[in-house]
Amino acid sequence: METKQPLILIIDDDPGLQMLLECFVKEMGLRSEVARNGTEAIDKIPFLKPDLIVLDLMLPGMSGLKILEMLQTGEALKIPVVVLTGSYIQNLKEKITACPNVVELLQKPIKLETFREVVARGLNRSKAA
Numbered sequence: 001m002e003t004k005q006p007l008i009l010i011i012d013d014d015p016g017l018q019m020l021l022e023c024f025v026k027e028m029g030l031r032s033e034v035a036r037n038g039t040e041a042i043d044k045i046p047f048l049k050p051d052l053i054v055l056d057l058m059l060p061g062m063s064g065l066k067i068l069e070m071l072q073t074g075e076a077l078k079i080p081v082v083v084l085t086g087s088y089i090q091n092l093k094e095k096i097t098a099c100p101n102v103v104e105l106l107q108k109p110i111k112l113e114t115f116r117e118v119v120a121r122g123l124n125r126s127k128a129a
Contacts, residue, residue, distance in 0.1 A: 006051035006123050007031045011041040011067065012084065013059050017108070021054060024115050038062025042070065050079060052103075052122045057085045057092075065092070068099060077101055080122035082115075084108060 008030055010021045018034050025032040033048055035041035038059045045053070053071070057064035064083065071081060081101050086108045096105050103122035106114065 005029060005031050006126070007033060007048060008052050008054060008119065009033050009035060009041070009044060009048060009050035010054045011035045011038070011059065011064065012054070012056040013037055014056070017056075021110075021115075024110075024112055025119070027112075028116060028119065030119075038064070038067050041067055045071075045076060045079070051126050052119060053079055053081045054119075055081055055083050057083060057089070058087075065096075068096065068102070071101060072099055078126070080125045082106060082118050082122055084110065 008025045010018055010032055012018050012021065013036050022032045022034065033044065035044050038061050055064045055067060068081065068083065071077065071079060077100065079101060080103045082103050083096055083105045085105065093105060096102055103125065104118045106118065
C-alpha cells in the first residue's frame with residue numbers, strides 16, 4: 001500500500017507568497033493545498049485533515065487569530081500550526097505561542113531553511129500525536 005506524503009494547508013491571501021510556500025512544500029516532497037481566506041480555510045480543514053497548517057495572521061474577513069482560536073478544540077487541536085506575520089506583534093506573541101498546537105511564529109519574509117526546519121518539526125509533532 002502506498003503512503004501519501006503529508007499535506008500542508010497554506011492559509012494566506014497573498015498569491016505571491018502562496019506560490020512561494022507551495023514551491024517550498026513541493027521541494028520538501030510534500031503535498032499542499034491553499035485557502036485564500038478564513039472562511040475557505042474553515043471549510044477545508046475538516047475535509048482535508050491536513051498534517052500541518054501554515055497560517056497567516058492577516059486575512060480578509062476572518063483573521064488568522066480567530067482561525068487559530070478555532071483550532072484549539074477537538075480534533076483540530078492535533079494539527080500543528082505554523083503562524084506567519086508580516087508585522088511582528090509583540091503583544092500577541094505570548095498568546096499565539098501559548099497555543100499547544102503552534103509550532104512557531106515566523107515573521108515574513110520567510111527563509112527557506114527556517115521554513116523547512118519548522119515544518120519538519122511540526123510534522124514530527126503531528127506523527128507523535
